[in-house]
Every structure is written in C-alpha cells, then in structure tokens.
Amino acid sequence: MHNSNSSAQEEETFRVRRLEITDKSKGFIELLQQLTLCGDICDKKFQARFEELSSYADDHLICVIEDHRTGKIIATGSVFIEKKFIRNCGKVGHIEDVVVHSNARGMQLGKKIIGFLSDHARSMGCYKVILDCSVENREFYEKCGFKQKEVQMVRYFI
Template identity: 55%
Template sequence: MSDYDKGFVRLLCQLTLCPSLSKPQFQACFADLATLGDNHYVGVIEDPISGCILASGSVLIERKFIRGGGKVGHIEDVVVDKAARRIQLGQRIVDHLVHYAKTVGCYKVILDCKPDLREFYKKCGFVESNVQMALYF
C-alpha cells in the first residue's frame, strides 16, 4: 500500500488548506521529490493495525556557503492526525527528523511555527530565535 492509500494527503489537509491531489499527481510529486535524494526526507508514523499514517513531517537539507559549506535542516509540515494527538506522536516525528538532520551532518535544525505551537517545540528542545517573515503568492 502506498502512502497515498494510507491517507498521507488526507493527513496533510489537517495541517493546511490543500487542494485534492489525484494518485497520479501524488506519484509524480513523489518522483520529483525523490530526485533530491538525501536533501529531502519525509518521515511518517503508521498505525500498526490499520496501516494508516498518523503523523508526518519533513526535513529539507540546505547546503550553505557559510560554516565551511555546512548544512542546515529545515523542518516542515509536521502534522499529527486529530484522532491520535496527545500521545507524543508529534514529539516522536520531530525527534526523528532532528536525528535524520544530525545523521546527514547538519549543524543546526530550524523551523517556523504558529505562536500556539511554541511550547510544543520548546518541549522538543527548540529555542526561539529570530523572526519569521513570509510573502505569499
């Protein structure tokens, strides 16, 4: 069963507004992201009984000219199914993404979050730093 069939897109729609994505569109996107190799990693936690995806997050690896050509991990799209919250799946997926970033040699991991999620990420070991700015199209 593919991640599409396991409810990956449905789960992402709990994070943000997302237009429907057909299975062929999902497969094309997956193939495109796969070309990034170790620079784009998506972690998931599946329900051991149903096989459905309960939590997901991704980390993008950015190579820098500073820090001797070091790498920075950008955590994105962390989401836990509404029916599976409050059982530490969010912390488990974030810990997994941080571990991955360390494994590929990142010197830091950063993320942007909504103000109401600050405490959650502090519990995951993050500290507030800088200000996020956005320009939407």
C-alpha cells in the same frame, strides 16, 4: 503501570519510517489537510511528486507514522537540507509540515517525528535544524529542544 512488552508493542505500532508511494491510499493527503490546504491530488500527480522527491532522498526526507492497527497514516513531517557557503560550506536542516492526526494527539507522536527528522539532519552533517511554528505550538517545540530565535517573515505570491 507500563511493562516492557506493551512498550515494545507500542513502539512497533507507532514506528517512524520514510514516506512510501502506497501511503497516499492510507490517508496521507487527508492528514496533511488537517495542517493546511492541499487540494485534490490525483494518483498521477502524487506519484510524479513522490518520484521527484525520492530523487533527493537524503536532502528531502518525508517521514510518517502508520498506525498498524488501522493501516492509516497518523503523523508526518519533513526535513530538507539547505547547503550553504557560510559556516565552511555548512548545511542547515529545515523541518516542515509536521502534523499528527487529531484523533492521535497526546501520544508523543509529534515528538517522535521531530526526533526522527532532527536525527536525520544531524546525520547529514547539519550544524543546526530550524522550523517555523505558530505561537500556539511554541511550547511543544520547546519540549522537543527548540528555542525561539528571531522573527519569521513571509511574502506570499498566490
């Protein structure tokens, strides 16, 4: 049985926050490598990209969950805000790069990340938030309140 004290402690242990420059040394890139190819990103390149994205702070948000017991980043995701002419100059949130460390799955951390990113999109005035996912992950995103719509298409240039 869960008591409120352990729940509050767990909440602080797995708090969602914005990406910080020091998160590279806490395993952020290694976590992303569980999702897709990242390459070897040196500190200088990481800092340059971090500063670039920070200049769009509200329009491109990357969030993480750090396990304060280990000091490691164990979950992440991002949302960027697309500004449109349709829907009376509306905005759409695009959720990307959601990953939970393989050792931390099943702890509702992905759901926390999705909730944080969706709340940000709503607070920025988005009329919807969308994402692409694999067929295997569809059920997870449905549990987060998403529904399948249309078909994704892609064209790679490299």
